[in-house]
Amino acid sequence: MDNFDLNKVVEKIMDRIQKEFKEMDTLNVMVLGKTGVGKSTLINNMFNERMADTGIGKPVTKEIKKITKPDFPLAIYDTPGIELGGEKDLASLLDGIKAEVSKGVKSGDIEQAIHCIWYCISTPSHRFEEAEIKFLKELFDRTVEGEVPVIIVLTKSYSKVDAEKMMSEIEKENLPIAKIVPVLAEDYDIDEEYVAKAYGLDVLSEVMNNAVPEAVKKTFVAVQKANLELKKKRAHAVVAATALTAAATGAAPIPFSDAALLVPEQISMLAGITAVFGFPVEKGTFSAILSSTIGTAGATVLGRTIASNLIKFVPGVGSVVGGIISASTASALTIALGETYIKIMEKVYEGELKVSDLSTKKGKKSMKAMFVKELKVKREKDKEVSE
């Protein structure tokens, strides 16, 4: 019997993922700072795509370049060559920024707005220069006027002592800055023996998440790669919401049966989690994930014997009669599937697992083990509650 078409389900998931990304509002980040302070390095290490190397740059003004990537809901306004030397350059840069900010405000369209500005200062320069102070004052007083949060990023902060000094120097000016964040975007070789480890991008990410408007937080969590906790939090919320719907409607994949069904709720759950993590997952990967978790008709890895051994882990499975299952079973299976998938995405994020490893025999085995573990955890919790 083969009435479960894995390919069709996978197609549906892929469509949903594309839709999730298309529906996300584009996040617009402006990055200011003198040439060589480390803007490009910062941008490339913060986001899932290497925007500063490979994005398409379109000149907005003489100083400002807008970088985008196809099908990626992020726009970076980079200022590759500012020097802040002469009055004239300064005025023209500020005019350019003001024009972009006002355009967004006037349009009333969230996708046109500049959502955040990073002003980068390099810590090893040891100086918060007059010209910079002047520039920042103008930026706040006459250019962004409270419309856009400005975060000061202290780049190349391999010396935390120097970063502290720089920070207190900036604080003296009492500028309406959202936050000052010291970072080292990439490991730094101090000499042959000492390497300063990269740090601070997770903090910058957290600060960003608080600073940007509510409407683009979802986008930010998806496009950033510096803070795993932000992604996990959002992914768990997707699972919890799906489990509630699943419990309410009794909608659940029926596991280990001839007709393992993945209902629309679970399809959008998997798509939603994928969007939160924001890296490309291919069709073959989903086939592998589905066949090693909920199982499919005639699935090679999940033979009947294994299936009958597994089924006892499903809470309330006794009530599976003719495809009707209890609310608790529906939600347990949904949670187990969702949480397993989050763990897989986490491993990919941490570099412990490659997406391509998932469709191997070993990958499938490990996913199955994870799924069973999730079901067991749920069963133990249920027991505690009923005791």
Ligand SMILES: Nc1nc2c(ncn2[C@@H]2O[C@H](COP(=O)(O)OP(=O)(O)O)[C@@H](O)[C@H]2O)c(=O)[nH]1
């Ligand atoms: N090791 C290390 N090098 C950095 C870091 N940030 C910037 N750099 C280096 O500083 C130089 C200028 O950086 P870049 O990102 O091109 O500056 P931009 O002109 O502001 O875009 C490059 O050689 C970078 O490799 C960092 O966090 N760690």
Ligand SMILES: [Mg+2]
């Ligand atoms: Mg650059």
